[in-house]
């Protein structure tokens with residue numbers, strides 16, 4: 275059990291590199307596994323979620339080298355693909371740990387192959403709804419049995435000849451879109467997914483990078499369709515993983531809400547479908563400069579320079595939710611220190627993440643003295659220049675809740691303690707060290723025998 279305590283900090287400074295993007299890392303392993311040849315991945319995230327996906331792929335007969343650091347400190351791994359439809363049936367359940375992305379994308383792959391697999395996960399993943407992918411994948415011919423209808427443990431019986439599908443997804447979800455497109459790779463003909471507004475497009479970009487034709491259209495009502503032609507084949511292609519904007523969000527917000535801070539986070543993905551938080555912070559008056567924009571490995575990246583800022587509350591457009599869906603917990607922390615109200619509508623999806631993030635953020639921030647209210651699909655935070663903090667919370671297997679509350683502790687009057695911080699390893703294993711390197715007061719607060727230090 276890891277317990278961290280964050281104490282009031284000022285003058286955060288430094289130039290840091292955040293770890294590789296989680297979405298891109300999962301996909302580079304999965305798509306590399308489906309390709310013919312060897313794909314070298316540079317900058318792979320080695321968080322627990324990605325390691326769970328790698329372990330599952332190894333159970334399916336894929337060779338993945340142990341990630342090693344290069345001279346720049348980035349992790350490099352090589353995936354030797356087996357080709358589409360050539361996975362071995364796993365002898366044991368695939369344990370995806372905490373990872374919704376790993377689980378849902380691999381269910382799509384298994385659905386379009388001729389094998390069966392049992393999926394298991396931790397307490398959080400075992401509560402998350404799988405119906406959203408079971409419905410389209412069943413229409414393509416896969417068969418499912420699941421606890422409580424759609425919860426893990428869940429068995430997928432794939433089909434060697436899936437049917438094409440034109441899926442109208444009620445959710446703007448990259449996991450749903452990706453699962454259907456991955457199953458469609460082995461179907462004869464066209465498979466399309468339309469979502470109410472575009473979710474992150476890493477699957478579309480990476481499929482193209484591996485040689486698959488992907489057609490994408492944004493319609494006049496903002497809905498978005500991605501299509502592929504099945505019986506495709508993927509050719510190995512090396513990948514450079516940019517830094518994760520969802521991880522960079524934590525040091526960025528920390529610098530904005532602590533006094534006399536100025537930091538630079540280098541090489542962060544500024545993919546437009548992931549940029550919503552940064553746009554929102556700038557709308558709130560953040561002193562945030564997007565500098566040195568460039569393309570690395572096919573993804574737009576930039577260095578983010580941010581300084582302590584007096585933020586003001588705003589109404590965050592609901593249409594922006596998909597492009598910042600993982601960032602609302604830390605946005606709520608920024609909003610807590612802004613002048614006035616920040617209203618965040620259209621965020622119902624937060625209720626089915628690693629935890630119900632609306633309920634848990636409301637509970638945690640309230641304990642720290644913040645005025646916060648919610649409805650089924652919105653949060654409203656009333657900002658103030660100081661907050662008591664002083665709360666102890668349990669992360670409940672949710673890395674982003676843990677990190678958000680610790681960032682809140684850096685700007686509150688009294689220390690904030692978060693237990694269950696091992697969950698941070700799912701996406702940002704170096705979080706505490708990187709924050710400490712900039713002068714943030716975040717320390718381990720439990721000894722190996724479980725006593726508070």
Ligand code: S3P
Pocket residue numbers: 296297298375446447448449450452473474599600623
């Ligand atoms: C992800 C998609 C999002 C996001 C998750 C990563 C992906 O989930 O919350 O952290 O890599 O496809 P949804 O598809 O459920 O929106």
